[in-house]
Amino acid sequence: xxxxxxxxxxxxxLALLLCAGWLxxxxxxxxxxxxxxxxxEDQLSGFDLIAAPDGSGMxxxxxxxxxxxxxxxxxxxxxxxxxGEGVSGNTVIAGGDMRSEESPLRTVGSYWPHASTLxxxxxxxxxxxxxxxxxxxxxxxVTAYVLFLNGIxxxxxxxxxxxxxxxxxxxxxxxxxxxxxH
Amino acid sequence: xxxxQWEKAAGNGLLNRRHLLQLGLTGLGAAGASAAFxxxxxxxxxxxxxxxxxxxxxxxxxxxxxxxGDLQRMAGTPDPxxxxxxxxxxxxxFLQGTITPNALHFERxxxxxxDIDPAGHTLVINGLVRQPLAFSYENLLKYPMVSRINFxxxxxxxxxxxxxxxxxxxxxxxxxxxxxxxxxxVPLSTLLDEAGVSPEARWVAAVGADxxxxxxxxxxxxxxxxxLVALYQNGEPIRPxxxxxxxxxxPGWEGNISVKWLTQLKLMREPAQFRDETSKYxxxxxxxxxxxxxxxxxVKSLITSPSGRMNLPRPGIYQxxxxxxxxxxxxxxxxxxxxxxxxxxxxxxxxxxxxxALARFxxxxxxxxxxxxxxxxAADSAGNVQPVRDEVLAARGTIxxxxxxxxxxxxxxxxxxxxxxxx
Numbered sequence: 100x101x102x103x104x105x106x107x108x109x110x111x112x113l114a115l116l117l118c119a120g121w122l123x124x125x126x127x128x129x130x131x132x133x134x135x136x137x138x139x140e141d142q143l144s145g146f147d148l149i150a151a152p153d154g155s156g157m158x159x160x161x162x163x164x165x166x167x168x169x170x171x172x173x174x175x176x177x178x179x180x181x182x183g184e185g186v187s188g189n190t191v192i193a194g195g196d197m198r199s200e201e202s203p204l205r206t207v208g209s210y211w212p213h214a215s216t217l218x219x220x221x222x223x224x225x226x227x228x229x230x231x232x233x234x235x236x237x238x239x240x241v242t243a244y245v246l247f248l249n250g251i252x253x254x255x256x257x258x259x260x261x262x263x264x265x266x267x268x269x270x271x272x273x274x275x276x277x278x279x280x281h
Numbered sequence: 282x283x284x285x286q287w288e289k290a291a292g293n294g295l296l297n298r299r300h301l302l303q304l305g306l307t308g309l310g311a312a313g314a315s316a317a318f319x320x321x322x323x324x325x326x327x328x329x330x331x332x333x334x335x336x337x338x339x340x341x342x343x344x345x346x347x348x349x350g351d352l353q354r355m356a357g358t359p360d361p362x363x364x365x366x367x368x369x370x371x372x373x374x375f376l377q378g379t380i381t382p383n384a385l386h387f388e389r390x391x392x393x394x395x396d397i398d399p400a401g402h403t404l405v406i407n408g409l410v411r412q413p414l415a416f417s418y419e420n421l422l423k424y425p426m427v428s429r430i431n432f433x434x435x436x437x438x439x440x441x442x443x444x445x446x447x448x449x450x451x452x453x454x455x456x457x458x459x460x461x462x463x464x465x466x467v468p469l470s471t472l473l474d475e476a477g478v479s480p481e482a483r484w485v486a487a488v489g490a491d492x493x494x495x496x497x498x499x500x501x502x503x504x505x506x507x508x509l510v511a512l513y514q515n516g517e518p519i520r521p522x523x524x525x526x527x528x529x530x531x532p533g534w535e536g537n538i539s540v541k542w543l544t545q546l547k548l549m550r551e552p553a554q555f556r557d558e559t560s561k562y563x564x565x566x567x568x569x570x571x572x573x574x575x576x577x578x579x580v581k582s583l584i585t586s587p588s589g590r591m592n593l594p595r596p597g598i599y600q601x602x603x604x605x606x607x608x609x610x611x612x613x614x615x616x617x618x619x620x621x622x623x624x625x626x627x628x629x630x631x632x633x634x635x636x637x638a639l640a641r642f643x644x645x646x647x648x649x650x651x652x653x654x655x656x657x658x659a660a661d662s663a664g665n666v667q668p669v670r671d672e673v674l675a676a677r678g679t680i681x682x683x684x685x686x687x688x689x690x691x692x693x694x695x696x697x698x699x700x701x702x703x704x
Contacts, residue, residue, distance in 0.1 A: 132424055133475050135406065135414030143407055147545065148494055149486055149553050178362050187362060197569045202680050205565070212573075213554045220556040223494035224392065228364050230492050270571075274563065278500055278574035 365393020370457025411477025
């Protein structure tokens, strides 16, 4: 086939495709690809693990620090040690003082601005060698225990979605949102 | 022999490249010329043995030449306290141009690299949308895609240098959490439009499918601007260490927010306040307030050759080369100093710098054999100029180590040994 005949043949095919609307320009209504499958939020109850400061995404359940001690000893002690004292810099989760003379020790108690983050992080990522193995109640319990170790809640205070998000963390006003500067 | 008149561009031996071109003397390797002919100008050239027999057959998967050196990432020692946590660093001092080969792109993982079968992977968009949607990998591949060449830098890159102390390292060990690639994927805005973003949605919480289900919150303005749901890196499917089968890619922003193994995007009024945007990746200032959501990586540059732990074999002319980048735009200018910042000369860009991409600069330098301090200083299209270390320390102190973009100083001693120095 000569070049000109080949070009003419392709031209006819192209014209046919355009007529059929198969080759409309990208971005136009006709060619818009929509391949997402509709899904209901209730299909995501075991998938969407985001527990936010406003309480959204917090599951039902509750726990106290007294209950959380045994959950902690079984699942957390190896890395976070007795009383949250840790075995290395990043595993210290209790104590610290942002106003100390030397470089401050930043822990859940001294640094973390939101109590919801503790529940969210434990549920999605802890324990590090077996994440997502704790029940929601166990996550509430161990959350309560870590808050208790930091002197933020009492040993028998019930921690649930409402009481947790009502907690004002010691460094809660210590952060400056830099995002608007970009 | 004709006496050469070097045109000085700045103190302690920085030269004018145009003049060198006229003299036909550029192209010397940083570690000294080692071409066969260069060793002995009087040698009689022979046809080499590899030109006298057939070579190897074509191969299914290419390897570097066995003579090209053993280019490796530098991976940290695994820590049982953080299973799968850690990083590996790009050998910047041995690379040229601006594109990082995929096998050498830096990695940072928080709970290891998941072994994801894309047939079982789902990307969900939910929250403040008209219709929550689930996308299969197979379907994501059917969308029109765009490609962007962008750097990626961990916000902890170069962090150790803020605190000072003994930092006798290489460009790789000190700054290797930096790479640059062509990223190809579906604009995030395309998928968000399909789900129908509610007017009250201000943030997109992105979550990965790794063991940590690592999450970060992205402002809606960025999400609708240039963020990609990336599927390919330098032309091939993204590798597992970079987020296979699909990752978020936020051009110019700290690496951690380009969530790998992307499995959920939730539209929210406020940030999710994940661990990795509160406890980590935040910067505590000297007054003990902490900056949160510091997203773009500041304008920065680095001389990659000659650099830390290299040795200059003899006095003479060397090509100083390095990379520059900015999360705020394109590189406009790079200057180089050989006298610790007393005088500066503008380096030549190897190609037109791209937006939020690595740019390669080069400038010839005649090492006298005496002490020198090599530095580079970049400026970007937004008017930012790379600061000296003391400026960064004065502004931010040493409590935090993220987002350090200060000028790197490489000291050359009179024996030619190069090391990190604080000026």
